Amino acid sequence: MSRDVGLQQLVGVDGGLIRFGPDQPLALDSGGQLKSLEIAYRTYGKLNAERSNAVLICHALTGDQHVASVNPLSGKPGWWTQVVGPGRPLDPERFFIICSNVVGGCMGTTGPSSIDPETQRAYGLSFPMITIADMVRAQVMLVDALGIETLFAVVGGSMGGMQAMQWAADYPERIYSTICIAAAARHSAQNIAFHEVGRQAIMADPNWQGGEYGPSEVRPEKGLAVARMAAHITYLSEPALQRKFGRELQGDGLSWGFDADFQVESYLRHQGTSFVDRFDANSYLYITRAVDYFDLAASRGGGVLANAFTGARHVRFCVLSFTSDWLYPTVESRSIVRALNAAGARASFVEIETDKGHDAFFLDEPVMHATLTGFLDAAALARGIK
Amino acid sequence: MSRDVGLQQLVGVDGGLIRFGPDQPLALDSGGQLKSLEIAYRTYGKLNAERSNAVLICHALTGDQHVASVNPLSGKPGWWTQVVGPGRPLDPERFFIICSNVVGGCMGTTGPSSIDPETQRAYGLSFPMITIADMVRAQVMLVDALGIETLFAVVGGSMGGMQAMQWAADYPERIYSTICIAAAARHSAQNIAFHEVGRQAIMADPNWQGGEYGPSEVRPEKGLAVARMAAHITYLSEPALQRKFGRELQGDGLSWGFDADFQVESYLRHQGTSFVDRFDANSYLYITRAVDYFDLAASRGGGVLANAFTGARHVRFCVLSFTSDWLYPTVESRSIVRALNAAGARASFVEIETDKGHDAFFLDEPVMHATLTGFLDAAALARGIK
Helix, strand or coil, X not given: CCHHHHHHHHHHCCEEEEEECCCCCEECCCCCEECCEEEEEEEECCCCCCCCCEEEEECCCCCCCCCCCXXXXXXXXXXXXXXXXXXXXXXXXXXXXXXXXXXXXXXXXXXXXXXXXXXXXXXXXXXXXXXXXXXXXXXXXXXHHCCCCCECEEEEECHHHHHHXXXXXXXXXXXXXXXXXXXXXXXXXXXXXXXXXXXXXXXXXXXHHHHCCCCCCCCCXXXXXXXXXXXXXXXXCHHHXXXXXXXXXXXXXXXXXXXXXXXXXXXXXXXXXXXCCCCCHHHHHHHHHHHHHCEHHHHHCCCCHHHHCHHHCCCEEEEEEECCCCCCCHHHHHHHHHHHHHHCCEEEEEEECCCCCHHHHHXXXXXXXXXXXXXXXXXXXXXXXX | CCHHHHHHHHHHCCEEEEEXXXXXXXXXXXXXXXXXXXXXXXXXXXXXXXXXXXXXXXXXXXXXXXXXXXXXXXXXXXCCCCCECCCCCECCCCCEEEEEXXXXXXXXXXXXXXXXXXXXXXXXXXXXXCCHHHHHHHHHHHHHHCCCCCECEEEEECHHHHHHHHHHHHCHHHECEEEEECCCCECCHHHHHHHHHHHHHHHHCHHHHHHCCCCCCCCCHHHHHHHHHXXXXXXXXXXXXXXXXXXXXXXXXXXXXXXXXXXXXHHHHHHHHHHCCCXXXXXXXXXXXXXXXXXXXXXXXXXXXXHHCHHXXXXXXXXXXXXCCCCCCHHHHHHHHHHHHHHXXXXXXXXXXXXXXXXXXXXXXXXXXXXXXXXXXXXXXXXXXX
16 A cells, blocks of 8 residues: 555545555564564544644553444444543544554554465464564554654553653654653563463463464463453452452352352453453563563663653653552652653653552543643643644 | 371371371361361471470461471472571470461372272362361361360461461460461452462363363473462562562573563563472362452451450460561451450561562561560460470
C-alpha cells in the first residue's frame, strides 16, 4: 500500500491495516530488522487542518488498538471508554486519536503468530526479539504514514506509559506532551520474576511445542491461562480483592475438593480461560520479554534517567500513579518525575488515592479523569487546539 | 508398632515413624477419618523428669520434621538451625523439641503419595481433604504417644503459626505457651488466589494425570516447579529482590531470547526445579487447600476470633510479624493480638523491621532471636524449667 493512497483510505475507515514493504524494514534494537511489517490500528475523530490535534494512545501488555470501540474478538467494549469518547478527557470531537497494536502483538500487527513471508509459516520463536523502543519505532512509521509531523500527546498506562516515555526519549521533537500512567522507567526484579513465572507456565505446556504450535489446532491454552492468572493478581490490590471477594464461597459450603470453592478462585479461573480466547501465547512471551528488557536509564541515559529526557525539556509531562498499585508503585513514578525535574522538563505529578491497584487506570477513577482533563485542556489551549 | 514399644525406641533414635492402627483413626473435619496413619517425626534433646520441657514445632507449607538436622532428601541443613540448636532460643540441652511432618505431607507422614492399605495403591486424589485442625489432631496423637500431657510451647511460622493458634483454640489445656510467627488467623482472598495459581499450574501439567501419577515414573514436575516459582515470589519482599538481584544479568549482555537473562530468573528457576526433587505435587494441592480453608474465627469463634481463644486465657502468647511480609502482613498479626486481648489472654507482640519479607522467619534475624529467647526464658522460669 502506498502511503498516499493508504492514508486516504485508512483515515476514512477509522483505521485498518497498513503494510510496509521490504524497502521500509523496521530496524530492531536486537540488531536485526523486520522486513515485512503490518500495523493494525484504529482511529477516532478527525485530524484538523493544522494537523496539530493527533493523540497516540499506547496500549498495555495485553491490550490492543480497540480503545473505545467493540473488540471484534471478545465482543466487549473498548478497554478505555472511560477516557476516550464524547465528553471524556480524550474526546474524538476535539482530538484525532490513534492507537495501534504493538509489534509482536496478536491483534493484526506483525508478531510471532504472523506468517513469515520467507517460509510461509508462522514465525513462532523465529520471530525476532523486540523492545519497547522497537514498538515505538513502528508507531513512528505509522504516524509518518498518516502524515503527522508532531503528536499533540502520547498517552499510555502500564506498558503504554513505558512507550510514552520512550517517545519522549527518542523522538522528543515530535511530541508536544506525554501522559504516563501507572508505569515505571525500568522493570524491577519482582516484575521480572512474575513475568518469568508466566513464561515458564506457557513453556511448560506440552502444547506449546517449542513455540511451533502455529500449524496445529492445539494451543498452549492451559499454560497461557496460568500465566494470566498469576499476572492478574498483580493487577489488583490485596484490599480490593478482600473487599470484592473476601472468603466468600461459590456455593453453600466447602466442596472438600479442588473445585473453585471460593469466589476469588472462580474469578481468577475465568480471567485465565477468557484470556486464551483473545491472546497468543508466543506474543505473551515476546511482549513480557520486551517489558523485562525495558530500562530507560540504562538504554538511553548511560545509567542516569534524567539523561534520557534531556531532549524533552519542551515537552509537557503528566505522570500519574495509584496508591494501591504494587506492580508499578508510586515510588517508580516519583523517580520518573525526579528525572524529568533534573532534566529541566515540565512535569505534573498526581498520586491518586484508590484501593483498585494497578488496573485502576482502566476504571472509573474521577480524580484520574479530572487530572487528565485539566492537563489536556491546558496543553490544548497552549497548542491552539479548540 | 505398639505405642509402648514404639515410644521407647523412637525417643531413643531422636524420632522416627509412629504408626497408629485402624483402632486409632484420625477423625477429620471433612467428616471422614483416616484409618491408617503414620506420623514421621524428629526430636532433639530429652524430656525432663517432670515432662514439662516439651516444645512442639509446627512446620510451614513445604517444611518437614528436619528442623535442625540434615534433610535426608536434599542433603541440606535443617530449616530452622537459626532457632533450634546449642545456644539458640530453643536449645536441646534445655528443651525436648518435637517436630512432625503434617498429615497430608510427603516426608513420611501419611499423605496422598502414601499407599492406601485398602487398594495397595497410592491414594492420589482419593486421599481425604485435610485441614489445619486435622494436622493438629494428628500432632495430639503423637504427643499422647510420647507420653506428654502438657506442651511447654507450640511454636510455628507461617502455616506453622496457624497450627500453633489451632492448638490454642482446640487444646488450650495442653499448652503453656504459643509462639506464632508471620501468620494469619485466616487466608485472605489474595492468599487464596496465589495458591489457586499454583494448583492450576500443577493440574495443567498432563503428567499430573488427574492425580494418578503415583504408579508411573513420570511426575508433574514442570507444573509443580511453576507453582513453586509463583509462591516463592510471595515469600520475598520487593526491596529484598531488588537489593539481591536488581536487574543484574547472568552473562555479559542480553541473550535476546528466552533463556534466563536476569539473575532473578535463574534464581527463580532454580527454586522451582530443586523443589520438585523434595516435594510431591498432590501434597502441594492438599496442603495449600488446608491453608485456604483456614479461618479460625469462622471455624472456632462463630465469626469472632476472640471467641476461639476463650479457653486459652492462661496461655502465654508471643506473636511476631515482619514489616516487609506481604503474604501475612503485620495487620494480620495485629488482629490476632487484638483477639487475644479481647479474650483476656496474655499476648506479647513484636513487629520486626526487616526487608526480607515473609521468609525472614527462616533467616538470621537478631531481633526475632532475642525476642524468642526473652519470651522463652521468662516462660521457662515461670514454668520451673531450668
